Amino acid sequence: MVDPAPEGETLAEIARRTGRPLTTVRNTWTRHPHFPDPIDKRGRWNVYEPIAIDGFIRDHIDRQAVQLEPDRLYTAQHLEAAGIGIRAGTIRADLTRxxxxxxxxxxxxxxxxxxRTAAKALEKRRGYRRSRER
Incomplete structure (x- = not known):
C-alpha cells in the first residue's frame, strides 16, 4: 500500500503560489527566525502548512501600506518614524542612486x-501592499 501524499506545500510550490523566486524562498525566507517549521516530508522535500506560510508572509515579508498625510511634508527621519519600513539612510542612499x-x-x-510623493514611491517598491483608495 502506498502512503497518501502529505498535505501542505513544498518550497517550490510556495514560490510558485506567491510569485517569488524559489531562491528567495529557500535562501532568505527559510533562514528567518520566524519561518514555520515543516509539518512533513514529500520525497526529499520538506512540506509546510500553507496557513502558517501565509501568516509568516503577512507578518514578516509583506510591508503594510502606511497612511501618510498627502499634503504634509516629511523628512527622511519623519518617514522612518512613520513606520514605512525603510530607514532614513536607505531613503538618502536611494535618492543618490x-x-x-x-x-x-x-x-x-x-x-x-x-x-503623496512618498506613498507613490513606496508603491513601486517590492513587498509593499497598495493601500485601498477610500
Missing part, C-alpha cells in the same frame, strides 16, 4: 517630500 524621487521641498537644505 535615483531610486527615490527628488524632494518636493529643500528649504534650509533639508530634503522634504509630500506624503
Amino acid at each position: 535615483g531610486r527615490w524621487p527628488q524632494p518636493d521641498d529643500t528649504t534650509d537644505g533639508v530634503n522634504r517630500w509630500y506624503g
Whole structure:
C-alpha cells in the first residue's frame, strides 16, 4: 500500500503560489527566525502548512501600506518614524542612486517630500501592499 501524499506545500510550490523566486524562498525566507517549521516530508522535500506560510508572509515579508498625510511634508527621519519600513539612510542612499524621487521641498537644505510623493514611491517598491483608495 502506498502512503497518501502529505498535505501542505513544498518550497517550490510556495514560490510558485506567491510569485517569488524559489531562491528567495529557500535562501532568505527559510533562514528567518520566524519561518514555520515543516509539518512533513514529500520525497526529499520538506512540506509546510500553507496557513502558517501565509501568516509568516503577512507578518514578516509583506510591508503594510502606511497612511501618510498627502499634503504634509516629511523628512527622511519623519518617514522612518512613520513606520514605512525603510530607514532614513536607505531613503538618502536611494535618492543618490535615483531610486527615490527628488524632494518636493529643500528649504534650509533639508530634503522634504509630500506624503503623496512618498506613498507613490513606496508603491513601486517590492513587498509593499497598495493601500485601498477610500
